[in-house]
Amino acid sequence: MSIVPAIRVRGVVKRFADLEVLSGIDLDVPRGHVTCLLGPSGSGKSTLLRCVAFLEETSDGFIEIDGEPLGYGLGPDAKRMRLAASSIRAVRSKIGMVFQQFNLWPHMTALGNVAEALVTVRRLSRRQANEQAMAQLEKVGLSQRASHYPGELSGGQQQRVAIARALALEPRIMLFDEPTSSLDPELTGEVLNVMRSLAETGMTMLVVTHEIGFAASVATKIVFLDHGRLLVEGAPGDVFSKPRHPRIDQFLDTYLDRGAAGLI
Amino acid sequence: MNLLAYLSGEDGRNILSGLLNTCLLWAVGSGLGTIFGFLIAVARRYGPRPLDYLLQAGVEVIRGTPFLVQIYLLYFGGPYLCLSLGEASACLTLDPLEAGILGLSVYGAAYYSELFRAGFDAIPRGHIEAATTVGLNRWQTLTRIILPEMTMLVLPSMVNMTILMLKETAVLSIISVKELKFQVDIIGNRDYAFVESFTILALVYWALVEVCGVLGRAAERRLSRYRFAHS
Numbered sequence: 001m002s003i004v005p006a007i008r009v010r011g012v013v014k015r016f017a018d019l020e021v022l023s024g025i026d027l028d029v030p031r032g033h034v035t036c037l038l039g040p041s042g043s044g045k046s047t048l049l050r051c052v053a054f055l056e057e058t059s060d061g062f063i064e065i066d067g068e069p070l071g072y073g074l075g076p077d078a079k080r081m082r083l084a085a086s087s088i089r090a091v092r093s094k095i096g097m098v099f100q101q102f103n104l105w106p107h108m109t110a111l112g113n114v115a116e117a118l119v120t121v122r123r124l125s126r127r128q129a130n131e132q133a134m135a136q137l138e139k140v141g142l143s144q145r146a147s148h149y150p151g152e153l154s155g156g157q158q159q160r161v162a163i164a165r166a167l168a169l170e171p172r173i174m175l176f177d178e179p180t181s182s183l184d185p186e187l188t189g190e191v192l193n194v195m196r197s198l199a200e201t202g203m204t205m206l207v208v209t210h211e212i213g214f215a216a217s218v219a220t221k222i223v224f225l226d227h228g229r230l231l232v233e234g235a236p237g238d239v240f241s242k243p244r245h246p247r248i249d250q251f252l253d254t255y256l257d258r259g260a261a262g263l264i
Numbered sequence: 265m266n267l268l269a270y271l272s273g274e275d276g277r278n279i280l281s282g283l284l285n286t287c288l289l290w291a292v293g294s295g296l297g298t299i300f301g302f303l304i305a306v307a308r309r310y311g312p313r314p315l316d317y318l319l320q321a322g323v324e325v326i327r328g329t330p331f332l333v334q335i336y337l338l339y340f341g342g343p344y345l346c347l348s349l350g351e352a353s354a355c356l357t358l359d360p361l362e363a364g365i366l367g368l369s370v371y372g373a374a375y376y377s378e379l380f381r382a383g384f385d386a387i388p389r390g391h392i393e394a395a396t397t398v399g400l401n402r403w404q405t406l407t408r409i410i411l412p413e414m415t416m417l418v419l420p421s422m423v424n425m426t427i428l429m430l431k432e433t434a435v436l437s438i439i440s441v442k443e444l445k446f447q448v449d450i451i452g453n454r455d456y457a458f459v460e461s462f463t464i465l466a467l468v469y470w471a472l473v474e475v476c477g478v479l480g481r482a483a484e485r486r487l488s489r490y491r492f493a494h495s
Contacts, residue, residue, distance in 0.1 A: 099390055101388070103388070103393065169399065
């Protein structure tokens with residue numbers, strides 16, 4: 001593990017009106033590894049991920065991406081200060097994000113979705129952008145579907161296009177927000193396979209998931225959140241093997257009931 | 265009853281010129297209404313809060329009163345609405361066609377703006393977040409993502425509203441805009457041939473509505489590939 005973590009989270013608090021969703025999170029996400037965020041619904045794991053993507057503004061604390069502050073830094077008076085929009089854009093460009101609901105743009109083909117930011121943000125010519133987008137679609141096994149609209153693709157295919165769209169901008173870090181939660185079990189596999197092969201290339205990944213099997217077999221670090229606090233973190237072997245934290249025992253029971261016993 | 269007799273000679277020419285004026289009012293009124301409506305929707309969404317309230321009040325007034333009353337007030341009340349700056353003063357004195365176009369555009373804008381507002385709201389937040397995470401700025405997100413998505417969401421309602429706009433043009437005959445209803449009224453009054461003349465009127469409006477409907481359906485077919493897959 002290198003000295004500067006890919007993502008460093010320090011004392012992050014997030015409040016929505018009266019509700020405190022994150023109550024002071026400290027977390028290091030190591031470079032080149034897969035880190036999985038687990039926890040029950042409402043534990044704040046998706047909110048934490050969205051804060052790292054700067055889709056939510058933190059109420060307190062700091063987040064650093066590759067050692068650079070995201071959104072908030074220390075001002076000259078050593079107080080927490082919002083950074084310039086240009087700095088936010090620059091730091092955010094290191095991050096790719098994949099959503100639970102895929103969020104493909106329905107008026108563009110699969111190729112158009114992947115090529116869009118290459119043209120509008122990277123200023124490539126349409127031809128160059130399409131070539132690069134096609135290469136990304138090939139990586140997720142969908143070059144045959146390039147000219148299809150999202151409405152003509154299965155959920156699993158849509159999510160793979162969404163992964164290709166994020167990868168096209170060559171991010172250093174990929175965030176996944178419950179990428180398989182709106183897929184039926186048959187389609188979950190094809191998305192997890194793409195994520196597995198991405199992990200093998202050494203991509204830094206932070207994954208919010210309910211796929212305990214995936215977490216146990218692919219992640220090098222498991223982080224368990226409960227009620228907005230970081231409860232346990234460690235290697236999957238340490239977190240999942242007995243004796244376990246009683247809260248994790250309770251959480252895992254629901255999965256063991258559903259026949260996932262063999263995976264853990 | 266001889267409908268065809270009215271379609272030739274002097275009467276035919278008058279009906280044709282009325283039809284052309286109706287089409288002009290319809291096209292310009294719907295076009296300007298769409299543009300103003302869009303600007304109102306954008307201003308209400310992205311502009312300051314007081315502007316939103318002001319525009320909302322305007323939309324409520326237009327939607328809450330009959331078009332007949334609005335056009336009367338604009339045409340007959342306009343000349344009393346004067347702005348004076350020192351020596352110079354200007355009043356809102358419009359000829360019938362100008363009043364017709366302005367009134368129809370404002371009336372349409374109120375309704376179109378509500379369609380666009382609903383269209384904005386119907387775009388899933390995640391589609392905009394996805395644009396943000398790949399680095400699109402606000403303007404790029406508006407032009408590349410929000411506008412195209414909104415267009416396909418509001419198209420069926422826009423066709424509907426545009427059909428209503430055609431039928432509202434008939435109201436303009438009361439301020440003596442020389443459109444279709446105005447010309448047909450003249451013939452009907454002259455010959456006491458109300459059934460004949462209004463049958464012609466109904467058939468012509470219906471034909472125009474059908475043309476609009478066919479165009480709308482063709483556009484919807486083109487856009488139907490972009491159906492939302494989920495959510």
